[in-house]
Amino acid sequence: MIATTLAILALAAAPDSPASPEVRVSGVREQDFPRIAIQFELVRPDGSHVRDARREEFQVEEEGRPVAIDDFQAPVTTEQIPTTLVLVLDRSGSMMNEDRIGGLKRAVSAFLSRLPAGSRVAVIAFGSEVEELSPFTTDFESLEDQVHALRARGATRFYDAVDRALRMLQDEPGRRAVLALTDGEDTDSQDANLDSLIATSRRLGLPVYTLGLGNERRIRADDLRQLAEATRARYFPARRADELTAIYEQIAERIGSTYLLAYRTDRPVPDGTLRPIQIAYRQGVSAGKTAVFIPGMVVPVGGWSPIFLALAATLAALGLLPRRRSRSPASPSPCSGSTPEKVTLSG
Numbered sequence: 285m286i287a288t289t290l291a292i293l294a295l296a297a298a299p300d301s302p303a304s305p306e307v308r309v310s311g312v313r314e315q316d317f318p319r320i321a322i323q324f325e326l327v328r329p330d331g332s333h334v335r336d337a338r339r340e341e342f343q344v345e346e347e348g349r350p351v352a353i354d355d356f357q358a359p360v361t362t363e364q365i366p367t368t369l370v371l372v373l374d375r376s377g378s379m380m381n382e383d384r385i386g387g388l389k390r391a392v393s394a395f396l397s398r399l400p401a402g403s404r405v406a407v408i409a410f411g412s413e414v415e416e417l418s419p420f421t422t423d424f425e426s427l428e429d430q431v432h433a434l435r436a437r438g439a440t441r442f443y444d445a446v447d448r449a450l451r452m453l454q455d456e457p458g459r460r461a462v463l464a465l466t467d468g469e470d471t472d473s474q475d476a477n478l479d480s481l482i483a484t485s486r487r488l489g490l491p492v493y494t495l496g497l498g499n500e501r502r503i504r505a506d507d508l509r510q511l512a513e514a515t516r517a518r519y520f521p522a523r524r525a526d527e528l529t530a531i532y533e534q535i536a537e538r539i540g541s542t543y544l545l546a547y548r549t550d551r552p553v554p555d556g557t558l559r560p561i562q563i564a565y566r567q568g569v570s571a572g573k574t575a576v577f578i579p580g581m582v583v584p585v586g587g588w589s590p591i592f593l594a595l596a597a598t599l600a601a602l603g604l605l606p607r608r609r610s611r612s613p614a615s616p617s618p619c620s621g622s623t624p625e626k627v628t629l630s631g
Contacts, residue, residue: 366458387525411438
C-alpha cells in the first residue's frame with residue numbers, strides 16, 4: 285500500500301506530466317550567423333500561454349549538442365521585446381459583400397489596441413494592385429485612418445501582397461509575423477505563388493498567419509492552411525465578417541506571448557547544412573523542434589580530413605605550374621650547344 289502511494293505521488297510529480305506546457309516554435313532567424321535567434325510560445329494544454337518562464341528553465345540543443353543561451357526575453361519582462369508586423373488586407377471588389385470591408389476595419393482597430401506596447405506595424409492592401417498603405421509605424425491612430433479609408437475594388441493579388449510583406453520584414457529584429465487576410469482565391473498575382481511564399485518565409489524564418497473570410501471552397505482554404513502550417517503559424521477561418529474581431533484579438537494575444545532566445549552555434553562555418561534544433565522546457569518536460577539551414581559550402585561535421593586538404597593543396601599547386609612555365613624564359617638544351625633563337629614580334 286505504501287509503495288503504491290509513493291508511486292502515485294512520484295507520477296504526479298513527474299516532470300513529463302501531460303499537463304506540462306508545450307514549446308511551439310514560430311520562427312528561426314540565421315541572418316546574423318553564427319548567432320541563431322528563435323521565437324516560440326509556451327502553451328498549456330487548455331490553450332492558455334505561460335508568459336513568465338525564466339531563462340534557466342530552458343535547454344537548447346543543436347544537432348543533439350547542448351548550446352548556451354546568449355540572449356533571452358520573455359513576454360513578461362522589464363524590457364520590451366521589439367514586435368514588428370505586417371497586416372495584409374484584402375480590398376478586392378468581393379469585400380463589398382456583406383460589409384466584409386467594414387468588419388475588417390473594425391477587427392484591425394481591435395487588433396491594434398491589444399498589441400504589446402511599442403509594436404511597429406505596416407499595412408499592405410491588395411486588389412488588382414499591391415499597395416503599401418503605411419510603412420512600419422507606432423502611430424496606430426494614423427494607421428487606422430489609412431485602413432478606414434479603404435474602398436473595395438479590383439481583383440485578387442494575394443500571393444504578391446504576402447511576398448512583399450515578407451520582404452519588408454526580412455531585416456527587422458525581434459518578434460516578427462505576417463497576418464494575411466483574403467476572401468477569395470488568388471486570381472491576379474504575377475510574381476509569387478504558394479510554393480515560392482513557403483520557400484521565402486522558411487528562408488527568412490517568418491510565420492504567416494492566414495485568415496480566410498467567407499466560403500472555404502471559394503477562398504482555397506487548403507492552400508491558406510498549407511501556407512500557415514508550413515511557416516509555423518496557423519490558419520483562421522471566418523464564415524462572416526463579424527467573426528474577424530475575435531480572431532484578430534486571439535492572434536494579438538498569441539503574438540504578445542512569444543518568447544525570444546538566441547545562441548551562438550559551436551559550428552561557426554557557413555557549411556550548407558540543415559541543423560536540427562530542440563528547445564526543452566524544464567529538463568525536457570516539453571520540447572519544441574525545428575531546424576535552421578545555414579547557406580554555404582558543404583563541410584563535413586568533423587572538418588576536412590588531412591588527406592583531402594593535402595590533395596586540394598597539391599591540385600592547387602599543379603594548377604599554377606602552367607602559368608609559371610609560361611612566364612619563365614626559354615633555356616638552352618643541355619644536349620645542344622646552340623643558343624635560343626631571338627624571336628621578333630611584328631606588328
